């Protein structure tokens with residue numbers, strides 16, 4: 226019998242076209258290449274310069290999400306897109322996809338959305354696949370037991386031309402999550418707690434496998450929230466073993482295997498989970514039952530506290546002092562005393578239907594506090610349609626929130642949806658870096674529930690105070 | 695790509711930890727379809743005031759930083775997004791090497807692909823560099839050493855393959871293309887979904 230293997234090792238071994246040597250990295254085959262308007266233009270330019278084609282357009286899929294407008298009149302009504310250079314990127318992607326024969330979910334396509342939301346939604350994200358995209362949150366797709374990671378634009382060009390990538394084999398890190406999350410505590414809170422524990426460089430050079438009871442109990446949406454933020458712990462990829470929850474999610478999706486192909490695929494997928502006794506290079510444990518809702522107070526996702534907690538006092542540490550100065554918060558203050566000006570619900574971390582439902586449940590029967598601007602942006606057009614069919618848009622609008630077309634929007638503020646300078650934003654996205662949501666914007670990362678509750682009170686609020694269990 | 699063997703220059707020191715890719719090049723400048731000109735926007739939110747004027751106290755705006763080709767950064771530089779615009783901006787500005795104790799994976803990878811040399815050093819060397827801004831140092835890629843003016847020679851890790859590519863100014867795409875036979879064979883035996 227061969228030695229027990231981790232899931233990562235199995236997927237890696239199955240995709241080695243040329244193994245790693247002492248002098249050269251491995252050549253790895255890529256099963257699915259996702260692409261978007263921001264990180265692709267220079268890669269298409271490389272193809273043109275060298276007279277190359279896209280080797281496997283059938284394994285390539287494009288969407289537009291980062292720089293796209295979210296105002297209905299700009300998406301569907303023919304109103305000009307506010308930012309000229311963004312409009313140009315969108316046109317470039319349309320032309321490039323046409324010229325190179327790539328399937329594009331364009332601006333007005335009913336299946337368009339954030340790249341990491343539509344992959345799973347379409348059923349192209351599948352267990353055991355290697356998936357890459359010129360975007361660091363490609364780690365999201367690891368929730369299905371895929372090996373999925375972000376690449377740079379030069380590598381986007383490599384994959385276009387050869388469907389392969391040069392890679393050194395990463396190490397493995399097991400994150401064992403014991404126990405169950407308590408009611409009112411979400412997947413977002415868990416991943417923030419994990420990052421708080423291992424630090425923003427804790428996963429560098431590793432692929433994380435999230436394991437344990439709390440993970441097994443999660444829906445696919447929750448697992449995606451977890452894997453999404455692997456990169457915020459420094460890891461390029463996060464993986465979760467596929468199981469019945471995974472298969473049930475994928476079954477019948479537009480581009481999932483059908484009929485006898487489905488049965489064969491499931492049989493293959495069942496071989497993927499790490500073998501008993503498989504050895505990880507590192508492991509950490511975390512107790513899910515001990516967690517509260519979490520929220521960040523600083524300028525990286527590792528600067529995080531429980532919602533009933535206080536900002537720590539680490540005065541004298543330059544990074545901490547700089548973060549406090551930027552955030553305009555006081556060491557030692559209760560985080561619930563922080564005021565809120567903007568609330569953003571959306572992004573590839575928390576822009577799925579379950580996230581919108583969770584935010585709506587908290588908002589229902591309440592109003593967004595005077596002076597607070599709340600923006601709700603569904604992760605895809607499909608999520609938007611489903612939310613509208615359930616009347617969630619009405620809940621948001623009745624509470625005084627804005628409801629938009631899908632896209633990355635205020636997660637990175639490239640399309641003009643930004644947080645004004647100096648204002649405080651409770652955001653369900655994944656990065657609270659200086660300026661991420663706009664020049665001088667101050668971001669506090671939290672779950673959709675916490676974001677909605679904070680919108681109602683106009684200050685950071687524990688959602689469990691608004692929703693009776 | 696130009697071959698690079700040695701880089702000799704004074705250093706610019708930015709001691710902040712976790713300098714992320716949103717600081718190196720803010721998202722609003724990513725709506726470009728070329729690589730050129732990004733150096734003007736490097737560290738834009740630290741470098742310019744809201745009116746677009748250079749802030750005189752920011753290191754890159756100071757006279758002693760002009761012409762420096764080596765950036766010494768605090769721990770864990772380059773965390774965050776996969777945007778290759780980050781190394782492009784650093785290079786377009788004129789940097790040829792980045793030194794820190796930790797360099798985030800994707801940023802490091804993107805840097806290597808563009809011939810921006812990532813130099814990972816131990817805490818003591820890092821402390822010396824932080825304490826001696828403007829020191830004239832040499833990054834020697836042929837021997838994978840960082841040579842300090844105090845005479846110390848510090849080995850830094852770099853995989854043989856990207857090192858070969860940078861030393862010779864060749865790019866990695868050609869290497870993958872040379873494996874065409876194996877790629878075709880893999881495609882033929884690959885299971886279909």
Ligand code: SF4
Pocket residue numbers: 290291339340341360362572573574632633636637654655
């Ligand atoms: S939603 Fe945010 S994190 Fe996700 S792909 Fe878009 S910009 Fe990146």
